[in-house]
Amino acid sequence: MAARRRRTVGSVTPWRPGALGATVDRAGIAFAVPAPDATAVEVCLFDAPDGAEVARIPLPARDPRGIWHGHVAGLKDGQLYGVRVHGPYEPARGHRHNPHKLLVDPWAREVVGAVALDDATFGFRRGAPGADMTFDERDSAPFVPKAVARKPAKAPPPGPGTPWTETILYEAHVKGLTMLHPDIPPDDRGKVRGVAHPAIIDHLKDLGVTALELLPVFAFSDERHLPPLGLTNYWGYNPYAFLALDPRYGTPDDFRAMVAALHDAGIEVILDVVYNHTAESDEEGQTLSLRGLGNRTFYRTRDGGRRYVNDSGCGNTLRLEDPLCLRLVMDSLRHWVTEMGVDGFRFDLAPTPARHHGPFDPTGPFLAAIAQDPVLSGVKLIAEPWDIGDDGHQTGAFPAPWVEWNDHFRDAVRSFFAGTGSAGDLAGVLAGSSAAFAASGRPPQASVNFVTAHDGFTLRDLVSYDRKHNEANAEGNRDGTGHNLSWNEGVEGDSDDPAIVAGRDARRTGMMTALMAALGVPMILAGDELGHTQRGNNNAYCQDGPLSWIDWGKADRAFLAVVRDLIAWRKATPAVRRTAFFTGAEDPETGRRDVTWLDGAGRPRLSGEDWDRDRDVLGVALGEAPADAPPLLFRAPRRDQ
Numbered sequence: 001m002a003a004r005r006r007r008t009v010g011s012v013t014p015w016r017p018g019a020l021g022a023t024v025d026r027a028g029i030a031f032a033v034p035a036p037d038a039t040a041v042e043v044c045l046f047d048a049p050d051g052a053e054v055a056r057i058p059l060p061a062r063d064p065r066g067i068w069h070g071h072v073a074g075l076k077d078g079q080l081y082g083v084r085v086h087g088p089y090e091p092a093r094g095h096r097h098n099p100h101k102l103l104v105d106p107w108a109r110e111v112v113g114a115v116a117l118d119d120a121t122f123g124f125r126r127g128a129p130g131a132d133m134t135f136d137e138r139d140s141a142p143f144v145p146k147a148v149a150r151k152p153a154k155a156p157p158p159g160p161g162t163p164w165t166e167t168i169l170y171e172a173h174v175k176g177l178t179m180l181h182p183d184i185p186p187d188d189r190g191k192v193r194g195v196a197h198p199a200i201i202d203h204l205k206d207l208g209v210t211a212l213e214l215l216p217v218f219a220f221s222d223e224r225h226l227p228p229l230g231l232t233n234y235w236g237y238n239p240y241a242f243l244a245l246d247p248r249y250g251t252p253d254d255f256r257a258m259v260a261a262l263h264d265a266g267i268e269v270i271l272d273v274v275y276n277h278t279a280e281s282d283e284e285g286q287t288l289s290l291r292g293l294g295n296r297t298f299y300r301t302r303d304g305g306r307r308y309v310n311d312s313g314c315g316n317t318l319r320l321e322d323p324l325c326l327r328l329v330m331d332s333l334r335h336w337v338t339e340m341g342v343d344g345f346r347f348d349l350a351p352t353p354a355r356h357h358g359p360f361d362p363t364g365p366f367l368a369a370i371a372q373d374p375v376l377s378g379v380k381l382i383a384e385p386w387d388i389g390d391d392g393h394q395t396g397a398f399p400a401p402w403v404e405w406n407d408h409f410r411d412a413v414r415s416f417f418a419g420t421g422s423a424g425d426l427a428g429v430l431a432g433s434s435a436a437f438a439a440s441g442r443p444p445q446a447s448v449n450f451v452t453a454h455d456g457f458t459l460r461d462l463v464s465y466d467r468k469h470n471e472a473n474a475e476g477n478r479d480g481t482g483h484n485l486s487w488n489e490g491v492e493g494d495s496d497d498p499a500i501v502a503g504r505d506a507r508r509t510g511m512m513t514a515l516m517a518a519l520g521v522p523m524i525l526a527g528d529e530l531g532h533t534q535r536g537n538n539n540a541y542c543q544d545g546p547l548s549w550i551d552w553g554k555a556d557r558a559f560l561a562v563v564r565d566l567i568a569w570r571k572a573t574p575a576v577r578r579t580a581f582f583t584g585a586e587d588p589e590t591g592r593r594d595v596t597w598l599d600g601a602g603r604p605r606l607s608g609e610d611w612d613r614d615r616d617v618l619g620v621a622l623g624e625a626p627a628d629a630p631p632l633l634f635r636a637p638r639r640d641q
Contacts, residue, residue, distance in 0.1 A: 007045060007054040010073025014061035017069040020331065021107025021243075022081065022149035029075040029149050031059060033105070034324045035293045036066025037095060038087040043072070044102060046080040046146050049113040053102075053141055056084070065324070066294070080112065080146040081105070085292050089123075091133050091283065094296040094305020098123040101140045101287040104219075104241050106328055108147035109335070110252055111244045115221035115279070115288060116143040117228075123287035132283040132306070144288060145219065145240075145247075153252065156260035156341035159268045162210045164380075164403065164445035164521055165577045168567060169270065170209040171453060172526035173235070174217060174249050179549040191250040192217075196258040201265045207529060207560075208567035211268040211380075213346055215454055217255070219244040221279045223314075224286070226542055229474040234544035235454060237348060238314070240279040240288045242332035252340070259341040268343035270380060271336060275329045276352035276387065281315030282308050298325045311352045311389030320353050320366045329353065329366070334375050344380025346405075349387040351394045360391060362399050371399070382448055396436035396446075403521060406447040408433050413451050413514050414462065414485035416618075417507045419639040423618040424611045426634060427597050430620060432519030434581040443579040447520035451511045452528055456538045459511065459528035460556075462486045463504040464493055469536030472543060480539030487639065493536065503637060509562055510634055516570040517620070517632055519578060529563040531556030575624035592623040598631055 010028060017032035033041050045055040059070040083105055087097030101123055104111060119126050120138035128134045178184055178194030188194040195212070204212060216236035226232055236246065245255050259269050280291045283306060290298035300309035300319045308316040320326045336342045347353070356364030370376045385394045385404045398404055409429040415421025428435065432444030440446065452459050457468075466488045470480045487507075489500045515522045526532075527550040534540050540548045570576055582595040597605045598619025605611050616636035622629070 007047075009045070009055050009057060009075070012057055012060055012073075013071050015069045015071040017063060017067045019107075020067065020327070021105050021109070022079075022147065024075075024077045024149055024151045028071055028073040029079060030069065030071040031081075032067050032069045033059065033083055033085075033293065034065070034067050034297070035085050035087070036297050036324070037294055038066075038068065038085045038097060040086040041068035042084045042086075042099070043070075044082045044084055044141070045075075046082070049080065049146050050142065066297075075149070077149065077151050079149040081149060082141065082144070082146055083293070089135050091124075092304055092306050094301045096123050096287065096291050096295045098135065098287060098292060100137050101292050102144050103287070103292045104145055104289045105147040106241060106243075106289050106293070107331065108241055108244050109150040109152075109339070110148035111145040111219050111241050112148060112247055113145035114247070115145060115240065115286070117222065117224060117286075118143040121286040121288065123291070140287070147241075147244075150252070153256065153339045155337075155339055156256050157263055159259075159263045159341070159343040160210075160266045161343075162266075162268055165579060166571070167211055167268075167380075167445075167521050168209045168570070169211050169213050169448065169521065169523035170204060170207070170526055171213045171215070171272075171450075171523055173215045173454065173548070175234075175544070176549050177526055180546070181550075181552050190248070192245075192254050192258040193250055196261040201261060201267070204267055205265055207564055208571065209267070209524065211270050211343070212262060213270040213272060213382075213523070215272050216274055216348070217245055217249055217271060218242055218274065219246045221286075221288070223279075224281065224284075231474065231542040232544050233542060234548060235541040237274050237541070238279040239274050242275070242328060243335045255340055263341070268380070269341070270344045270346055270382065271342050272346045272348060273333075273336075274348045275318060275320075275332075276349040277312035277314040277316050277318060282310065285315055294324070297322050298328075311355060311387050311392070312349055313388045317352055321356060326365055326369055330369055330373065330376070333370075334373070337375055337379055342379075344382065346382040346384065348384055350383035350385055350398070351392055352387045352389065354398075355389065358390070360394050360397065362397060367399060367402075377401070396433075396440065398440075400440065400442050400446075403442075403446050403448050404437075405453075405523075406433055406436070406449055406520065408436060409447065409449040409518065409520070410451055411485060413511055416514075416634065416636050417463075417511050418485055418487035419616070419637045420485070420487075421636065422615045423597075423605075423634075424615075426514065426618050427620075430514060430518045431582045431595065438581055444519035444581055445521050445579065448523050449515055449518050449520045450523040450525070451515055452525040453523070454525065456481065457484055457486055457536070458525060458532050458534055459508055460504075460531050460533045461536055461538070462511075463507045464488055464495075464533070465536040466492060467536070468538045470539050472537060472547065473539060480537075484538060487637070489637070494533075505559070507637060508559060512563055512566055513632070514634060516566040517576050519576060519581070522570070524563070526550065529560050530554075531559055573622075573625065575622040578624065587623060590623065590627075592627075594623040596621040596623070596631075602631070
C-alpha cells in the first residue's frame with residue numbers, strides 16, 4: 001500500500017473545526033473529518049480523477065467530538081482528495097476501519113469519477129470463508145470517486161414561493177425527461193443542462209405545473225448485483241455523497257443554472273432525497289465513505305455491531321440518533337437550499353430517518369431538527385410516509401408543516417377506475433382524506449395526491465396491463481409489487497381494438513380528472529401526459545434506456561391537451577383548492593352545501609343505503625362552484641361487459 005508521494009505541500013497545522021469537510025481559504029484548505037473511533041486520519045491528494053495519489057497528509061489534531069482536523073497551506077480551490085482512516089477492524093463489534101480503502105468525504109460539495117465494482121473497494125476478502133470478518137489490503141483508490149474541494153457558492157435567485165394551495169407537482173428523472181427530446185443538443189441530453197433547455201421549460205409552463213420534483217441527483221452508485229447482469233442503477237436511490245451532484249448529470253454550476261432558469265419561469269425545484277441508507281449496503285457491501293469513517297457512528301447496527309438494521313430494505317440504515325450523522329443530513333439539506341437554490345424536498349422512506357431507537361417518532365431528533373431550523377422549516381417538506389420496518393406505514397402521522405404522499409388516494413382512484421373500488425372510497429379521497437390528515441390539524445394540502453409515480457406502472461400501463469412484466473430486470477419477474485390495482489380490459493399490453501382503446505382513454509381521463517378535482521396537492525408522473533409506456537415494467541429502477549426515457553416523438557397529443565385543460569380548470573376552480581375539509585354544512589346565504597355527493601341519477605347520497613346503490617358512479621356538486629356549473633361525474637368501468 002505504499003503511497004506515491006510526489007508533491008510537496010505547505011505547512012500542516014491544527015485548525016479550529018467549524019464546518020466539516022474541506023474549507024477553502026486564501027492560505028490553503030482546512031479539513032475536518034468526523035471519525036470518532038479512529039486512531040489516525042489522512043487526507044490524500046490527487047491531480048486527476050484517475051491519477052495516482054500524489055501526497056498523503058496526516059491530520060494533526062482531534063477534538064473531543066472525534067473530529068480530526070488540520071489546515072494545509074498552499075492548496076487551491078478545485079483540489080482533488082480522498083480520506084484514509086486508521087482504526088480498529090473488528091466487525092463483530094461494529095468497527096470496519098481500513099486505511100487501504102480511499103473514502104469519499106461525505107461533506108464534499110463536488111465529486112468526480114464513479115464507483116467501480118472492483119473487489120478492492122470491499123473492506124474484506126470477497127469469497128473467503130466468513131468473508132466480511134476478513135481484512136483486505138488492496139488499495140481502492142483507482143476505483144472510487146475523488147472529492148473536489150470547493151468554496152461555498154452563491155445560490156440562484158429565489159424561487160416563486162408558490163403556496164401549497166396553488167402547487168402542482170411534476171415528478172421527473174433528469175435523464176428520462178431529456179434523453180430523447182429532439183430539440184435538446186445531444187451533449188445536454190441526460191443532464192441538468194437539458195432540463196434547463198427552453199424545450200423542457202416551455203413544456204412545463206404550457207402544461208401548467210408549478211414545481212418540478214426531480215428523482216435523486218446526489219452522487220450514487222450501482223447495487224452490487226447489477227453490473228454482473230449488464231444493468232445499472234437508473235433511478236439514483238443509492239447515494240454515497242449527500243452534498244454532491246452526481247457527475248453524470250453535470251456540474252454544480254450547471255445545476256444552479258438549471259434552478260435559475262426554472263425559477264425565472266415561475267417553477268419551483270423539489271429534490272427527491274435519500275437519507276435512509278447509503279450505497280455501502282449491508283455487511284457484504286463496499287467501503288466507500290461512512291463505513292470507513294465510523295461504522296457505529298453513522299449506521300444502526302445489530303448483533304453486536306456486525307450486521308445492520310435494514311428498515312430501508314437496501315441493506316443499511318443511517319443512525320440519525322448520533323449528532324454527527326444528524327449533522328451530515330442537516331448540512332446536506334441546508335447546502336441544497338442555500339448554495340444550490342432548491343425550494344424543497346421529497347424524503348424517500350421518510351419514517352426511516354424519523355425512527356428513534358427503533359420506532360417512528362414524530363418528536364425525535366430528525367423531525368425536531370428540521371422543525372427548529374430557520375432555513376429548512378420554511379421550505380416544502382414532503383414525506384413518503386412508509387418504510388419496511390416495524391409499524392412502517394405512517395400516512396397521516398407526520399407533523400406540520402410536512403405534507404405526505406397519500407397512498408389512500410392512489411389505491412382508491414386506481415380501484416374505482418379498474419372496476420373493483422367503490423364510490424364511497426373515491427369520495428373520501430376526493431375530499432382530501434380527512435380521516436388520515438384532519439386529526440393533525442393540517443389542511444387538505446397535507447395530502448399529496450397521486451395515481452402514478454416513478455415506482456410502479458405509468459398511467460398508460462395502468463390501463464393496459466393486469467400483471468407486471470419486469471423480466472428485463474433479470475430477477476425472474478419477482479421484483480416489483482404485484483398489487484397494482486390495474487386492469488387491461490381483456491388484452492394485455494397495446495391493443496388496436498377501438499372499443500378497448502376508447503375505454504382505456506376514458507379511464508385515463510377519469511383518473512386525471514380525479515387527481516385535479518381532489519382536495520390536496522396533485523402530483524403528475526412525467527410522461528403520463530404524453531402516453532409514456534414502460535411496457536408493463538413496474539420497477540424500472542435499473543432500466544437506463546428507451547424503456548424508461550420519455551419518447552417525445554411518440555407523444556399522445558390528444559391526451560396532452562386533456563391534461564393541460566384539466567390543470568387549467570383546477571387553477572380556475574377555488575373549490576378544489578380550499579384550505580378547509582368539507583363538512584357538508586349549508587351556506588346560509590346560498591343554501592348550498594360545501595359538497596353534495598350524488599348517485600347515478602343525480603340524487604344526493606344521504607344515507608348508507610344511498611352509498612350502497614350505484615357503487616360504480618359518483619357525482620360531485622361543489623358548493624363554491626357557480627350555481628349553474630354541472631356536477632363532476634365519475635363512472636367506473638363495468639368489468640362484466
